[in-house]
Amino acid sequence: MPMPVPRTAAVAATVALLTGLAAAPARAQADPASQRQRDFAAAAKEFNVPENVLLGVSYLESRWDANAGTPSTAAGYGPMHLTDLREAGVAGTHHDEGTEDPRGDDARPAVHPQAGPAAPPPTLQTVDEAAQLLRTDAKTLRTDPAENIRGGAALLAKYNTDGNWYNAVARYSGSTGDAAQTFADEVFDTIKTGTARTTDDGQQVALAPTPDLAVPQHADRTPAGVECPRRVTCESVPAPYQELPKDDYGNHDLANRPESQKIDHIVIHDTEGYWANVLDLVQDPTYVSWHYTIRSADGLIAQHVPTKDVAWHAGNWYVNAKSIGIEHEGFAAKGTWYTEAMYRSSAKLVGYLSRKYGIPLDRAHIIGHDNVPGTTPITIPGMHWDPGPYWDWSHYFDLLGAPLGGFGLPGSSLVTIDPDFAKNQPAFTGCDKSGSGTPCAPRGSEAVVLHSEPSESSPLLVDIGLHPNGTPSTMDVADVGSRVATGQRYAVAEVRGDWTAIWYLGQKGWFPNPRGARVAKPAIGWVVTPKPGLATVPVYGRAYPEPEAYPAGVTVQAITPLPYSLSAGQKYSSGGTVGSEYYWATTFDPANHVVVKGKLKYVQIQFGHRIAFVKADDVRIVPAF
Structure with missing residues (x-):
């Protein structure tokens, strides 16, 4: 269980919370776009939970989104992230798929590890606990946002056994010790500063700031020898550097960076597997490696390889030798979403690493695994595509303090891709792997699809590396051959009315970019x-x-x-x-x-x-x- 806050701090925190509630402005009663705000207020009143505590917890879990009833990486549903493992499936890891050699060094034999399927780890079935409190069923709590909020409020009220809302929030995370405290700290920081946004289904929700809120202070939680920023919880789970039979060894290479080589990139991955299984794999000397893994439920960070050493993660030895690889517990396409707790921990880690190694905070240097190039023509089709089109790069860079887009003059010959994540919903297929033609559930995305002409009915572009037969790219979620990503910059080739063309793989790639709904913003830079x-x-x-x-x-x-x-x-x-x-x-x-x-x-x-x-x-x- 998390350590309690000193009683004086707890009392001050509770008073500040209740004061913040009393000062909250009156809300419009009839606006349908404010229904979720009213749902939070009603649930807080019903279960005697401070409204800003309820709002703060929900924001750290889901940013108040409903996510169309789909589960998060940690099998959490709805704005309050009520967990139901019965709906989660088995998983492997993304290193098992395709033909990519994670090491990517022509001087050595290719590495193709196989992890096999893994079930989700046992954890709290909070959806059942909430259903019992509300005398309802799990399906209702998974699919009805208002009932989901009631369920979360009921749980927080149950967890508040000592009158200390900090401890109740920490318990709500499902974690213990420092990881639970980190989650609670982030919730209380959010309550103190306040925030507001429009959710994925168009609901306008606001959390008024409580500037006098007493937030508990904790000592640095980073163990000795672990490279992590303050105010996150990190642990050491070392990857083995070990000799193997037949003059082989695993699962990374010792180096002396940055003295020996400058670190130029940070590569963002998702695990395509669950936390416990993935950590077992990185400790296997016959498997491959990466530098860090971040847990979905609470943002816990595990470091595996010192950043001075070279991990085998990106499928391109040049990039491996000059990068740091960070895995995020998650899935690129199978209907899951990334939690705010994980986004925040990741952004703090990347910010810390960028400052330590002088890595620019832009999309040329903070890249996804899907942005890593093939090493030779034959390796291109097998390169991986995580973290996928549902990773919110715009929000991530906001958390990094380096917002994307909007820095150039109108008419610039260079643009930054920056669509509205929630409203931008490309019609991808193949998310459930039942077939490349099966439509994915409509979801917000960071990806913008390119056409060969300024028309939605025109074919997509040809990526001769991915499709050596010269056929156009497809809308399969794994096909990145005619797709640009948020934060990337491209030179403008032509403009026709509401359509803009950029130079892309030697072709003009067209996308709608109408005034008033821009998906590309003017940029300044070099070409x-x-x-x-x-x-x-x-x-x-x-x-x-x-x-x-x-x-x-x-x-x-x-x-x-x-x-x-x-x-x-x-x-x-x-x-x-x-x-x-x-x-x-x-x-x-x-x-x-x-x-x-x-x-x-x-x-x-x-x-x-x-x-x-x-x-x-x-x-x-x-x-x-």
Whole structure:
């Protein structure tokens, strides 16, 4: 159980909460868009729970969204995240799927681990507990937002055994110890600062600030040796660096970053599996690795690999060697949603890492696994696509304190993709894996789909890497061949009425961008274009050195172009110039590891849905306004 707050703090907190309630403004009675606000007020009154406590807990769970009755990663339903494990299915992990080699190093045999299916871990069946209190059934609590809110209020009232709402909130998280305290801290911080938003189903909900609220203060919860920010709960679950038979070893590589190599990227993943099973896997020396995992229910962070070392997570050795990989307990497509508790912990961790290593807070450097390029033409179709089109990048960057979009002048030749997440609902298919043509449930998304002409009926673009037969891309949720993501920047190719075209994989990709409902905002930045006299320049999935840079005993790595080209007259957003590097790490003894650095320079570009690289000698870098 979480440690209680000192009695004086508890009394002050309760008084402040009740004072905040008394000061709340009167609400309109008839506005249908305010019904959820009235539901919170009614449930708080019915169960004698301070309304701002009820609102704060719900915000940390779901941001007051109903999510169309679908479960979260932690099998939670509705605004109050009542859990029902009977509705959750088995899972593996995303490293089991496709043909991607998580290590992605041509100098070593491919790694294709298999985890097998795993059931959701046992936890509280809060939906049953609430149903018993309300004398109703679990289905009603899963599908009726108003009843769901009543159920959450009833549980909070039951958990308030000592008159201390902080402890009741901590217990509501379903966790214990520091993780429960972190959840309660986030709730109380939200109550203190207040917030307001329009939910996924159009409800307007507000939590008035309570600036004098006494929020408990706790010591730093980070264990020694764990790299984490303050005011989150972290633990150490080490991944093993271990010798294996046949001169093999697992499951990561020792290094000395950033002294040996600069860390350029943070890669956001989802686990496609449940917390306990995924943590078992990362401790298996025959499996693969990543640096951190974040739990859905409460935002608990586990560190597995020191950030100085190289984990095997992104399917591209160049990116692995220069990135930190963070897994989030979740599923990219199977009807689940990511909790606010997890978003907040993740944003605090990424903010901490970006400051520590000087990583820019933009979508050229904070990338999804789905933005990592294939290494060679043959690897492109097998690359993974998590965290998927339902990860809310715009909200995530708001939490990072680096909001996306809106910084350029009207008519800029560069745009930032930034649709309204809740209203933007592409008609994807294949979410339940029953078939690529099965429609997904309508849901808010960060993805904008591109067409070959300024018409909804025109075909999608061709991604020759994903579809070598030259057929157009599809609306399958896993097909990223004609899709842009929130926060990514692209050069404008043409505008026709309400339609905008951007340069994308050597083609013009069209999307509706009407005035008053923009999905792309003017941006400021740099773009690359072929140097005069070059009809096309090759595009690469990694920035490897020239052959002359390799010392004796280190195998030269091929500089293999991808099956795309950047043509004269086209422009692509620059993510900055990088040096050429290759980390030779093929033996268990790190004394034999070598960082090869060449004279070649590359420019990172936003070429399609994924990033790519071009040689700096092939292109001009020019400003876009």
